[in-house]
Amino acid sequence: MFRTALRNVLAHKARLLMTVLAVLLGVAFVSGTLVFTNTISDAFQKSSAKGFDHVDVAIRPEYRESEGDRLAEQPKLTRELLEKAAGVPGAASAVGVVDGFTALAGKDGGPAVDGFQSRGGNYWGEEDPRYPLARGRAPKGAGEVAIDAETAKRTGYGIGDTVRLSVDGPVLEPTVTGIFTTDDGNVAAGGSLTLFDTATAQKLFHKEGAYDEIDVRAASGTSQSALRASLDEVVPEDVGSTVTGRQLADEQAEAIASSMEGMRTGLLVFAGIALFVGTFIIANTFTMLVAQRTKELALMRAVGASRRQVTRSVLVEALVVGAVAAVAGLAAGIGIGAGMRSLMGSFAATLPDGPLVVTPGTVVAALAVGVLVTVLAVWLPGRRAAKIPPVAAMSSVHAAATTRSLVLRNTLGALLSAAGTAVVLYATTLDGTSGQAPMGLGAVLLVIGVFVLTPLLSRPLVAAAAPVLRVFGVAGGLARRNSVRNPRRTAATASALMIGLTLITGMTVLAGSLQRSIDKMATAALKADYVVSMANYNTLSPEVAEKLGETEGVTAVSPLRNAPARIDGATEYLTGVDGAAIGELTDLAVEDGAFEVGGARVVVDDATAEDHGWRAGSRFTVAYEDGAKQRLTVAGVYEGNEMIRGIMLDTAVLAPHQSDPSDMQVMVKTAGGASAAAEDRLEKALGNNPGILVQDKKDVSEGIAQMFTLMLNMLYGLLAMAVIVAVLGVVNTLAMSVFERSQEIGMLRAIGLDRRGVKRMVRLESLVISLFGGVLGVGLGVFFGWAAGQLVGGGMATYELVLPWGRMAVFLLLAAVVGVLAALWPARRAARLDMLAAIKAE
Known part of the structure; x- marks a missing residue:
């Protein structure tokens, strides 16, 4: 049975190609995400760890809780404490750290970098070990600053230049006296660092006489733990706490890993969507392959093969296909990870240097995902094939689905859809946080329910296209009948596109509705012409x-x-x-x-x-x-x-x-x-x-809208993967359908249907299936967009549902384009069939 399974794989290489591509894309997305996030995280962690090379123990202020009617006065790390720390046994030196936001302008007058990445701090003494001077000298007094070498390179500033900057509003114009190098991860990521002398930094950041942190270096032969023990004796518990440099590096590494987790999770969600869509293609392909080999499987059963052996042979085929796709997907994913890193660099998002990180976990995850998804998707077709009685299979009695199976499927689909709808509606009555989990559960149940019901829904919805298809004569009529001939196959093909368009439409409806509410809020709440704030x-x-x-x-x-x-x-x-x-x-x-x-x-x-x-x-x-x-x-x-x-x-x-x-x-x-x-x-x-925004009401609204626009653009880009997989699914279904109907197509050619008519028939069939999936996707997306809006915007008095009719029309047009493109190769293949050879084919 094992050898038979391998021969079947080799015999159907072309038919399994689309399945391999579908799995490959999903696995590539998963492995590419893991490689990219692991590489960036590792580079930032190593870069940040270098930043703690000059810190053996740090003293940080202890936050105090307020009690009664008086706000607690927060403790300060003072000069007195700094001197005590520098004098403890085992301490070589101590540095007082001051930092805060500093917006530095470029030579063009605009910000040198955007937002939070523009930082400021203090240069300690004549030679600060944290920031080795590459050129010039340390800043002294309010009229002097030092800037990091990367910022100097980007902006073109040099020693003696006057720069414009702002800390909390007023513009300052100090002179650059020094350019320094740093291992600061913020600078490595494309930010800027501007340093003042300590007294100036304390004044500008409103921390006169105080430090944000005191960093202590250990004398030769003194361990970090020993130095910490000495410092604990002079640092009052209600003033500050001590932490070793090693712990600081570990905390920073954990923070970086945590910050990358959100990106990783988001990307893996879309990888999961692509794989989920791919399961339809896999199941569809193997269902058709098994159907075409029914007589072969029946003969094997007749000569002694058990049901378990038949199922196992199909699963072995899936295992081989999944393994090949997973290995290829892993290789592609490594390339995607490297490409994403280079792409970020091209967008001026400077990243720390470091090797491409491919962990054993990434390899295992890629192979496991590819193999498991394929095997699980094939399990049902394999089980169904094994249950066919040999005599029934020989006579093809098994071909039509039984009334009982259809009733069971439709009942299950109706129950899942009803349950999902009920849970989603219940979630809309809750607040934003508590309603998220029920909303997600309801959405999953409803999508699965609609998928199960799709064969039932296909007949009336496809029938609605009949008047349009009649315009195309015989080809249009044949296309309509072909699209509903095998409802399960049509359903699996359309569902792949449905899922992608559901997500796209839902997010578009939600974003548009929230944007409208923000516009109304800005117009209704403000009579001011401008709102001024820091960048x-x-x-x-x-x-x-x-x-x-x-x-x-x-x-x-x-x-x-x-x-x-x-x-x-x-x-x-x-x-x-x-x-x-x-x-x-x-x-x-x-x-x-x-x-x-x-x-x-x-x-x-x-x-x-x-x-x-x-x-x-x-x-x-x-x-x-x-x-x-x-x-x-x-x-x-x-x-x-x-x-x-x-x-x-x-x-x-x-x-x-x-x-x-x-x-x-x-x-x-x-x-x-x-x-x-x-x-x-x-x-x-x-x-x-450079650090202040002057915004009118439109700017305020658009500033908030940028978040939604960025989110939607990322969503459109990531879901393009699911659409590509859906296109492969339509191509695969049509190709298999043409193969199955070779004899029928030959007869149609023999009785007068020309090649152009055959092409038109296949294209229209593809168009109908794709539009069917598009209509379902847009409909579900509108419902989910409304429900999510009720959950997110329920507390906004100005919230209202906005249906983006133009974009929804574009989405349906996209579905139609998918159908047309997917039909190109199958239609050409059908038209080129030799009619006599096709008629003789079994």
Whole structure:
């Protein structure tokens, strides 16, 4: 039986090629993902580990929990503690570390790098062991900086150049005095690092007299653990904790691995989708191969082969095919992993140097996935073949599915679909977090249920295309009959395309609906023409609001200033605003009382008011961060949203209690409304700051939309894999169908159907099957998009369902294109059949 199985594989090489390709693509995606993420993770971990070469023990501040009405004062790592650490037995030196966000501008005036990757820190003394100087000298005073060599290379800055940068708003223009090298993983990943002397860094990052961390080097012959024990004796437990350099490297490695896990999981999900779609092709192929060999299998049963042996022979074929596809997929995956790394480099995402990492786990996973998916997909066709009685198989009585099997299938499909729909509808009644698992379970059940029901659904939906197919005469009529001749085969072929389009449509509906709600929210909640914030959404200096208020054409300005406070024994965040201007800058629906901010009168969003049981006229006591208490009155309750919410009070009341006030955003209204000239005036007033964003309502909305656009583009690109596999499935089905119907096609040719008519018949059949899958996919996608929107957008007052009719039409057109392209080779093959040889074929 084993030799027979191998001969069958070799005898059907061409027919199994599509199956091999389907498995190969899925395995390549899996192994490519693992190779890529392992390579990047390993490179970052090794690069980060180098960054801790100069740290034997680090002292980090200990966070304190607030209790009662007073906010806990967070401990600081002081100069005194630094000197004590440097003097403990076994310590060679100690360095105080200060860091924070620093936006560095390039020579063109724009940011040298984007967002969070632009960092700043302190250069310790004359020769900081962390940052060896390649050229120049250490920075001294507020007018000097040092920049990393990679940034200098990218921007073209050199020693003596004046650079423009910003930490929290005001523009600084220091001189570059040094260029240094670093093993910092942030720089290796394409970021920038700007260093000031320690006193300047502490002042700029609002950490006067304090350090974020103290790094201690061990003297020769002193171990990290011994040094740590010495430091533990001088570091108060309520001030800081110690950790060895080895532990820091391990923590960094774990953090990097964790950050890569999200990317890996996302990519593997799409690899799983491609493999799931591929199972339909595999099962379809082997079902047809087994059907074509029915008499052969029956003869084997007649001469003594058992059912188990027949099943085993089919599974051996699958094992061989799966092993070949898995090995080829692994090789392709290694190439994909290397290509993805190079592609990231071409997008200016600089990555640390390191070898391509192919772990034993990757090899095992690729081979296991390829073999298991193939064998599992073939198990049912093999089992079905073994159950056919030899006499029935000889006479082909087995060909038609029994009424009992169809009833059982349709009943099972209906139950799964109903259960999936019910679970999805139930999930829409839950909140975003608790509803995710039920939503996923319901979606899986519903997709499986529809797949099981697809043979039943194929007849009415294909019949709906009959009027259009009649236009094509005899070829159209034959195409319609052929597409429903074997409903199970049609279902398996259409389902591959259905799954891909379900995901694409669902995500498009959800993204479009969320984008519309954000647009409405921005329009409804804001009367301000502009919102000003840091590029990384860090805090702004109060100086920014002052400068904007003095700008020509500005009629109203208000900061949004977050400040922690204690209310009823719990920490709450107050939002400081300009009480006189906030009414001109926002348009928030008032549910109770009046929107009045000033003195001891505040306004509260509806959610916070409900949590505390407040209404207009309610009074409560707030404990500010300096410990002072004040009795405040709720003047009004407004309808909060994702953009504006919280307890609003006047900054004139809040500022005296803040040691270091800073703003999250500044809202601005101009006399002539939003315009290019007004935006230009605001940017000039802020010194064309590289770290500040000046956005109108459209920019705010589009900024949020970029996340959805990026997500959709990634989704479209990744799901292209599933569509490619689906195309292979249609090609495979049509090719096998043409082979099975060789005699029939020969008869049609003999009675007058020309080659063009044969080609048209096969193409129309492919088009009908693909559009059938497309309609099911778009329909399911709309339902899942609506359900996910109810789950995600349920808490957004402005959420509404948006059906992207244009894109859905494009998706159906894509399904039609898939059908046309998939039919090219099978149609050509059918048209070239020799009619006499085909008629004589069995």
